[in-house]
Amino acid sequence: MLLNIPAIDTTVMFGALAFSVDLPYHLFHSNTQGQCGVCDNDQSNDCRSPNGMVRSSCSQTAHEWQVDDHNNTYCQEPxxxxxxxxxxxxxxxxxxxxxxxxxxxxxxxxxxxxxxxxxxxxxxxxxxxxxxxxxxxxxxxxxxxxxxxxxxxxxxxYECPEDKVYRPCGSSDPPTCDARHSVAQCQGQSSDLDPRCQFQEGCFCLDGTTLLSSDSDSCVSSCENITTTTPQTITTPTKCTCQYKGLTITPGG
Incomplete structure (x- = not known):
C-alpha cells in the first residue's frame, strides 16, 4: 500500500510486516527525531537519545522513545x-x-x-x-x-485472497477502471521523480481482471460492466462513494 501526502511531499509505504516513510530533505532537514533519526544526511548521529546523547547502536536508544500506552504491551525494553x-x-x-x-x-x-x-x-x-x-x-x-x-x-x-495473486514486483499504482486513471502514466517515468512508479509487492488482480477503482479492493472482469449513465451510490458503514461513467467520486471530491 502506498500513501502519498502532496502537501508535505511525503510518501508512506506499508508492507506485510513493515513500513517506510520517505521525507523531503528541504522540508524536514534537522526536523526529525527518534526512530526516524535526524534528517541531516549524517548517519553517525541517528542513534540519539531524547537527552541528546548519541549512542553507537540504535537498538540502545529505540526503547527510550517509547510512548507509554497501557492498552498495548507489545513494545517492551529490549x-x-x-x-x-x-x-x-x-x-x-x-x-x-x-x-x-x-x-x-x-x-x-x-x-x-x-x-x-x-x-x-x-x-x-x-x-x-x-x-x-x-x-x-x-x-x-x-x-x-x-x-x-x-x-x-x-x-x-504472503497470503492473498482467492481473487488476487501475489506479485513480488507489481505496480505501486495499478490500473483501475477509473476513466481518469492513465495506464501509461508511469511509462518512461523515473521512480525518483514519481514514487507511484516504484515496484511494490502485494496482492494484485488476476490476469484478465482490473481493479475497480483506487478506493476499492474489488477486481472486475470488465470495466464496461460498471459503466452506466446513471450515478450509482455505494454505501459502507464508514463512507460512501459515487461511481459515474467509470469515475469514482469521494465525498467532497
Missing amino acids: PPPPPTNCTADICQIITSSVFEECHSVVPPDPYLQACVFDVCHMPEHSVGCSSLETYAQVCAQAAVCVDWRPHTNGTCE
Missing part, C-alpha cells in the same frame, strides 16, 4: 544481549545470491545486522522476515526487483 551461539539462518538470505543484484546498489550489511539482532532476541524466528522485507523494499525503490519469499521455506509466506 531483552539482554543474545547468546554467542545464536544462529540466524534466515538472515543469510540477505547476503546470498538471492539479493545479489541489489548488493552493489544498496549495501546489505546494516539490514543483515538488524535481522540477526531481531532473530536472536525473539523466540519466533519469523521476525527476521521484516528485515528481509525492508531490504527488498529499499531495493525496489532503487528499481531492483527481488523475489525473495520463495527462498524462506515457507517462513515468510
